[in-house]
Amino acid sequence: MTLPVEALFLVDLMSTFAPYLLVTLSLNLEYGYTGVPDFGKTLAVAGGAFLVGYLPGRLLMQLLGVGLGLSYVEHNAEIVTKINEFLRVNVPLSMAVLALTLALAMVVGAALGFLVSHPAIRLREISLAMVFLAAGEALVVIGHNYPELAGGTLGIGVPDVFAWAGEYRFPMVTAFMIAVVVAVFIYLYLLTKSPLGRLLRAVRDDENAALALGKDVTKVRIKVITLASAITALGGALYAIYTGSVIAAAYQKVSWTFWPWVMVILGGTANNVGVVLGTFVFVTVRKLIIFYKDAFAPYVPFDVVWLDMLLLGVALILILLYRPEGLIPEKPIKTVAVRRVTAALKLREPGIKG
Amino acid sequence: MFIEPIYKDALVFSSLLSLLSLGLTLTFLTTRIPNFAHGCFATVGIYVALTVHKVFKADIYYGLPLAFLLTGFLALLQYLVVLKPLSRRRASVITLMVATIALELILLAVLNIYADYLARTFKISSRYFQLRGADFQLAGERGLLFVAPSLVAITTLLLHLALTKTKFGVAMRATIENPDLASALGINADLVYKVSWFLAGGLAGLAGGLLPLWFIGNPDTGDYMLVSIFAASVTGGLFSIYGGLFGGFFVGFVEVLGTGKLALSVGTWIIPYRPIIPLLAMVITLLIAPRGITGIMVSRVRFKWIRVWRWTG
Numbered sequence: 001m002t003l004p005v006e007a008l009f010l011v012d013l014m015s016t017f018a019p020y021l022l023v024t025l026s027l028n029l030e031y032g033y034t035g036v037p038d039f040g041k042t043l044a045v046a047g048g049a050f051l052v053g054y055l056p057g058r059l060l061m062q063l064l065g066v067g068l069g070l071s072y073v074e075h076n077a078e079i080v081t082k083i084n085e086f087l088r089v090n091v092p093l094s095m096a097v098l099a100l101t102l103a104l105a106m107v108v109g110a111a112l113g114f115l116v117s118h119p120a121i122r123l124r125e126i127s128l129a130m131v132f133l134a135a136g137e138a139l140v141v142i143g144h145n146y147p148e149l150a151g152g153t154l155g156i157g158v159p160d161v162f163a164w165a166g167e168y169r170f171p172m173v174t175a176f177m178i179a180v181v182v183a184v185f186i187y188l189y190l191l192t193k194s195p196l197g198r199l200l201r202a203v204r205d206d207e208n209a210a211l212a213l214g215k216d217v218t219k220v221r222i223k224v225i226t227l228a229s230a231i232t233a234l235g236g237a238l239y240a241i242y243t244g245s246v247i248a249a250a251y252q253k254v255s256w257t258f259w260p261w262v263m264v265i266l267g268g269t270a271n272n273v274g275v276v277l278g279t280f281v282f283v284t285v286r287k288l289i290i291f292y293k294d295a296f297a298p299y300v301p302f303d304v305v306w307l308d309m310l311l312l313g314v315a316l317i318l319i320l321l322y323r324p325e326g327l328i329p330e331k332p333i334k335t336v337a338v339r340r341v342t343a344a345l346k347l348r349e350p351g352i353k354g
Numbered sequence: 355m356f357i358e359p360i361y362k363d364a365l366v367f368s369s370l371l372s373l374l375s376l377g378l379t380l381t382f383l384t385t386r387i388p389n390f391a392h393g394c395f396a397t398v399g400i401y402v403a404l405t406v407h408k409v410f411k412a413d414i415y416y417g418l419p420l421a422f423l424l425t426g427f428l429a430l431l432q433y434l435v436v437l438k439p440l441s442r443r444r445a446s447v448i449t450l451m452v453a454t455i456a457l458e459l460i461l462l463a464v465l466n467i468y469a470d471y472l473a474r475t476f477k478i479s480s481r482y483f484q485l486r487g488a489d490f491q492l493a494g495e496r497g498l499l500f501v502a503p504s505l506v507a508i509t510t511l512l513l514h515l516a517l518t519k520t521k522f523g524v525a526m527r528a529t530i531e532n533p534d535l536a537s538a539l540g541i542n543a544d545l546v547y548k549v550s551w552f553l554a555g556g557l558a559g560l561a562g563g564l565l566p567l568w569f570i571g572n573p574d575t576g577d578y579m580l581v582s583i584f585a586a587s588v589t590g591g592l593f594s595i596y597g598g599l600f601g602g603f604f605v606g607f608v609e610v611l612g613t614g615k616l617a618l619s620v621g622t623w624i625i626p627y628r629p630i631i632p633l634l635a636m637v638i639t640l641l642i643a644p645r646g647i648t649g650i651m652v653s654r655v656r657f658k659w660i661r662v663w664r665w666t667g
Contacts, residue, residue, distance in 0.1 A: 031448070037448045037451075119637065119641050122641075123640060123644065125446075125447045125448060126388050126447055126451070126592075127588070127640050127644060129388075129448065129451065130584060130588060130636065130640065131637055131640060133581075134581070134585075134633040134636055134637050135637075137581060137629065137633060138629075138630050138633050138634075141626070141627060141629050141630055142627070142630075144626070145623075145626040145627055254459070258455050258459070261452055261455070262452075262456070265452060301470065301471055301474055301475070302466070302467040302470035302471060302474075303466070303470055306463040306464075306466040306467045306470070307463070307467075308463075309459050309460075309462060309463035309466075310459075310460055310463035310464065310467075312456075312459060313456045313457065313458075313459035313460035313463065314456075314460060316452070316453075316455075316456035316459075317436055317453060317456045317457070317460075320436075320440060320445075320449060320452065320453050320456070321436070321439060321440065324443075324445070324449070
């Protein structure tokens with residue numbers, strides 16, 4: 001039995017949507033709530049993906065005694081096929097490897113974020129953005145040229161921890177990714193609603209006021225960058241597990257830094273629901289263009305991919321000019337005290353709206 | 355006379371890079387916008403050169419004025435239609451930066467479409483091309499080896515004369531120092547901004563128009579160079595007009611010679627890591643001297659003056 005075309009399209013859509021959502025939600029935490037312009041999302045995404053390319057294959061090689069003495073990179077396809085035979089029948093081992101990989105990807109992401117945040121944190125706005133951008137680019141250049149890490153220019157195959165799902169492999173991975181995203185969303189939703197969320201907005205809006213209230217602004221920024229990078233790396237790792245391969249050339253600043261920025265600004269900064277909507281709209285429009293690409297192709301004398309890029313650029317400028325607050329704007333926080341005061345005001349004067 | 359080819363590469367690359375980073379610094383200084391679309395301006399120049407040479411069969415140097423004007427007006431248009439309305443609404447630097455990223459995507463798409471159009475309509479190779487054969491020969495060397503550095507020298511001289519000897523140049527410096535005060539004195543700050551965007555675009559177009567004579571041109575060449583351009587501007591100092599020129603030479607030489615010399619001493623495996631060199635130069639500069647090389651001395655002088663002023667006042 002094979003899945004219908006619509007279901008395949010939906011799986012494809014959700015499998016792109018889910019990892020991007022992890023990147024955009026974490027970017028929203030950094031830029032939307034705390035005001036840190038992280039233009040190096042590629043760094044953590046590639047960090048997570050490179051870990052998936054580097055570690056699980058080598059680990060399982062030793063564990064299962066497959067292809068011992070062979071180079072993992074040179075005999076990649078052969079070794080991965082053999083490992084997959086073991087993984088297909090051993091579900092607990094697959095799940096254990098998955099859990100370990102994701103946990104380590106988050107650690108790698110957090111470490112990268114922590115490392116970059118230290119020199120970067122002394123700088124402001126443009127310089128800060130530049131350091132982030134530089135760090136992301138540098139990691140991708142290394143991944144591209146150092147084959148041991150992620151197969152260099154040829155890329156590297158990854159052991160399939162979802163091989164046991166058979167022909168439902170792709171829907172199964174997608175469902176797992178969505179479960180992870182939902183968990184992260186709930187966590188970030190509660191985090192940004194808590195007093196900590198208000199501290200983040202204070203750091204963004206008035207650093208001096210936050211300092212005067214005894215908050216260590218630098219430490220807050222470093223923690224936020226570290227946390228956000230861990231979440232971003234999770235996205236990169238999940239995407240690599242889904243596609244089953246890692247290639248450094250796929251981690252360009254346009255697709256993993258600029259696009260997430262477009263998604264966040266489209267949806268509305270400092271609003272998690274808005275960011276979900278923005279990411280969904282962006283990914284859907286792109287997928288639809290790619291889906292109907294062949295229908296366009298005879299009418300235009302160029303590759304349709306460029307039309308897609310052109311539309312994205314124009315859409316972003318129109319949003320910035322006419323709806324800078326995004327699809328769903330930031331909302332004031334309704335703390336208990338605020339709610340009580342507005343309720344009291346409503347009781348006294350029915351004309352005032354809370 | 356024999357010069358190692360690597361020094362020629364470094365000289366030409368640095369000259370073109372400094373023209374590009376001069377423009378980037380100029381628009382940042384005047385309007386406080388870090389322009390991510392700047393690399394694509396150079397690519398526009400590259401395709402003007404290709405069109406002039408292959409479609410109109412003319413000498414590539416005749417295309418330069420056209421490249422200057424076209425990219426100049428393109429930059430002006432970008433400023434007037436998108437960036438000026440945004441900055442009038444007091445958009446943050448980051449918002450403006452995102453807007454220029456959007457413009458970069460648009461330009462990149464248009465350039466790719468144009469490359470496809472050239473390839474399909476005129477049957478010319480419009481990707482990964484170079485036009486080395488189109489250059490003239492002088493003293494056994496390719497013409498660009500003399501043209502590129504002279505162009506930088508002439509630009510520097512004209513810029514210096516304009517900034518120090520003409521009324522508009524003085525107005526420009528005043529606007530950079532303090533836009534509000536300059537406007538209060540009746541200086542047309544908006545005109546200064548327009549001129550700086552036009553000049554920045556034009557210079558990028560010139561550099562791009564010359565680029566395929568020495569290096570390989572592709573729709574993403576300018577975008578690929580963007581990192582080097584930013585690195586050059588930041589290293590030279592984003593807060594001084596001459597920072598861009600100086601940084602271009604510094605980063606260009608470090609990038610080309612550094613890679614070449616390291617390849618000789620540690621091995622050729624280092625060559626693909628070339629893009630990391632300008633990034634390192636930029637990050638180190640930002641950490642040690644956030645205002646760049648040209649900012650070091652200026653900030654010290656200012657610091658002294660503040661101390662003097664504190665003692666006396």
